[in-house]
Amino acid sequence: MxxxxxxxxxxxxxxxxxxxxxxxxxxxxxxxxxxxxxxxxxxxxxxxxxxxxxxxxxxxxxxxxxxxxxxxxxxxxxxxxxxKITKRKFRIQRIDGLPKRKVTPNEEDMKRIRKEGRLIVKAKNINSNFDFFSNGFIRPLKGITTGVYGSQRILNGKKRRPHYGIDIASPKGTSIKSPNDGKVVLAEKDLFFTGGTLMIDHGHGLISIYSHLENLKVESNQQIKKGQIIGTVGSTGRSTGPHLDFRLYWNNIAVDPDLVFKN
Ligand SMILES: [Zn+2]
The missing domain is CATH 2.60.40 (Immunoglobulin-like)
Structure with a gap:
């Protein structure tokens, strides 16, 4: 009983x-x-x-x-x-042949980097009431994965921060789709490291970032739908060839996009 x-x-x-x-x-x-x-x-x-x-x-x-x-x-x-949190082993990735200035920026560049960094931090800190994230995420671009989440980066022989995005290589001009519904919170044509850059708010502090774009197809504050074309692949900013760097942050914590996609 x-x-x-x-x-x-x-x-x-x-x-x-x-x-x-x-x-x-x-x-x-x-x-x-x-x-x-x-x-x-x-x-x-x-x-x-x-x-x-x-x-x-x-x-x-x-x-x-x-x-x-x-x-x-x-x-x-x-x-x-x-x-319990399952532990992972992360790769080491060496990238050589980057322009020296993009790995060790000069004083003038540093001013610009700090200013741009503040814009990105501001957008990353958005914590809206949307709950678009519950609709599930699709891959923004098909292509070969050339960089994975979490790998330790060694750029031109210098140890740098881990890579928090995934890199998908695709020909210049290929359309990039929004992985989910959202609202554009940053649309910048030319940032020092990330070149053509978009940031999309999916709600509750979940923000996606798209870097090295050739062209942006959406504007800041625009509401967008899953699958909508938001830009095209380029090699702008610190990049060695046409690819998309895609990142996903929850309240400033970078998570692995490959664990999130439904396709
Ligand atoms: Zn990357």
């Missing part, structure tokens, strides 16, 4: 939370979830935004090794989940 009572309570609780996670609990993973909109969720003690339809999202950093603590609270109860 006691067992039955516990079972009933358990079923009642799961139903009350209506909790669902989609994605991999691994370094660079992105979790897209759903719960009853009246619930509250805390990730490592911090509240997560939950949309009116119960959608939420969070990212796991490349460096994360300790368990995630997820607390879920309904009106009548609460539960703590500990989620």
């Amino acid at each position: 006691k067992k039955l009572k516990i079972l009933i309570i358990f079923l009642f609780c799961s139903q009350a939370y209506g909790l669902e996670f989609n994605g991999k609990f691994t370094q660079g993973g992105l979790i897209i979830g759903k719960t009853n909109p009246s619930n509250k969720i805390f990730l490592d003690e911090k509240p997560l935004k939950i949309s009116p339809s119960g959608n939420f999202v969070f990212g796991i950093s490349r460096e994360r090794s300790k368990d995630l603590k997820i607390e879920i609270k309904s009106k009548s109860s609460s539960k703590i989940l500990k989620k």
Whole structure:
């Protein structure tokens, strides 16, 4: 009888939370979830935004090794989940033949880099109430992957930050599609490192970035649909050939796009 009572309570609780996670609990993973909109969720003690339809999202950093603590609270109860993070081995990638100035910029360049960096940080920090992310992501471009997420970069023999994007090589002028619905939050034709650059807000702090574009086909503040052409492949900025550098950030945490695409 006691067992039955516990079972009933358990079923009642799961139903009350209506909790669902989609994605991999691994370094660079992105979790897209759903719960009853009246619930509250805390990730490592911090509240997560939950949309009116119960959608939420969070990212796991490349460096994360300790368990995630997820607390879920309904009106009548609460539960703590500990989620193990699977560790990954990241590659080392050497790229030579980059223009010296693009690897070790001069003083004048540094001024420009700092100014442009502030624009990017501002857009990365957007945390809107859209929940476009719940529609699932498609690949923005077909082509050969020439750079993966998380690899340690050695540029012209100098150790640099890990590469947080994926590089997809494709001929110059190839159309790039938006991987999901969103709103353009940055559209710049010529940034020092990233050249023609777009940033798209998918909601709740999830922002995608497209670099080295030849042409931009959308403007800042424009609302866009999944599959819409947003620009064309180029080799602008710090680049050795036509390709798209695609990145996905959740609240400034870079996640692995290859773990997110549905195709
Ligand atoms: Zn790249």
